[in-house]
Amino acid sequence: MNHEIIVTQSDTLDMLDTLLERRDDKWWDAFYSDRNKSIPFFKDIPDEELVDYCQKHLFSTGKSLDIGCGNGRNSRYLAAQGFCAAGIDISEESIGWANELSAKCGNPPKFHCVSLFEYAAEPQSFDLVLDSGCFHHIKPHRREQYLTRVQNYLKDGGYFLMTCFNLDGGANVSDYDVYRDRSMHGGLGFSEYKIKKILENYFRIIEFRKMKESSDPAVFGKDFMWVILMKKK
Numbered sequence: 001m002n003h004e005i006i007v008t009q010s011d012t013l014d015m016l017d018t019l020l021e022r023r024d025d026k027w028w029d030a031f032y033s034d035r036n037k038s039i040p041f042f043k044d045i046p047d048e049e050l051v052d053y054c055q056k057h058l059f060s061t062g063k064s065l066d067i068g069c070g071n072g073r074n075s076r077y078l079a080a081q082g083f084c085a086a087g088i089d090i091s092e093e094s095i096g097w098a099n100e101l102s103a104k105c106g107n108p109p110k111f112h113c114v115s116l117f118e119y120a121a122e123p124q125s126f127d128l129v130l131d132s133g134c135f136h137h138i139k140p141h142r143r144e145q146y147l148t149r150v151q152n153y154l155k156d157g158g159y160f161l162m163t164c165f166n167l168d169g170g171a172n173v174s175d176y177d178v179y180r181d182r183s184m185h186g187g188l189g190f191s192e193y194k195i196k197k198i199l200e201n202y203f204r205i206i207e208f209r210k211m212k213e214s215s216d217p218a219v220f221g222k223d224f225m226w227v228i229l230m231k232k233k
């Protein structure tokens with residue numbers, strides 16, 4: 001057998017990718033192809049915690065990066081607050097939608113169709129990195145790469161803001177189950193212990209709470225998500 005040879009750690013990660021069901025750019029393109037679906041984050045409104053932190057002037061404006069930006073709803077909000085906002089996503093459909101929705105903005109975000117794993121940014125480029133709902137789709141064996149990249153992109157003193165499924169939102173399975181079942185189960189749910197254990201290896205947690213359920217039509221708020229505000233260690 002002169003193929004499927006594992007030499008490096010990177011080969012092992014690639015092999016693990018092949019064990020799991022594909023949820024790649026094409027899958028996400030199909031997901032975004034019908035914009036009229038009743039998906040809560042298809043509405044062009046920002047996350048409640050983002051609005052809250054901006055209203056409290058926690059972030060001074062600067063450069064922001066929105067990982068897995070979808071239709072760009074949070075990036076547009078940050079740009080409207082004065083950020084020089086960038087958003088990346090693996091789905092061309094989502095980036096096309098994000099650009100269409102931003103066409104009339106005075107300070108439009110810049111959107112790029114690229115995976116975080118291939119995104120080439122200078123070290124220490126961003127004052128704020130945002131991940132709203134992407135991390136729970138990242139395969140466990142790719143987390144270290146993912147979080148190391150975020151650490152590297154952030155300026156010293158920069159903020160990393162994440163929202164991810166809690167156990168009411170995502171699958172209550174262990175990381176080992178992902179490989180036993182060969183599936184991410186549509187997005188992993190994290191206990192408080194588990195997500196803190198993962199993130200505290202890389203970041204200092206400043207605030208940890210559930211997202212506030214919101215009936216305000218101008219903000220996105222779902223209490224099946226955690227809100228985690230972090231700084232570089």
Ligand SMILES: C[S@@+](CC[C@H](N)C(=O)[O-])C[C@H]1O[C@@H](n2cnc3c(N)ncnc32)[C@H](O)[C@@H]1O
Pocket residue numbers: 028041042067068069070071072073088089090091094114115116117131132133134137
């Ligand atoms: C649940 S959606 C959230 C979209 C957006 N953040 C929002 O809240 O409206 C997750 C997004 O992450 C994107 N994504 C998944 N893996 C990614 C990766 N490796 N790099 C960049 N984006 C990714 C998907 O295409 C999808 O748009």
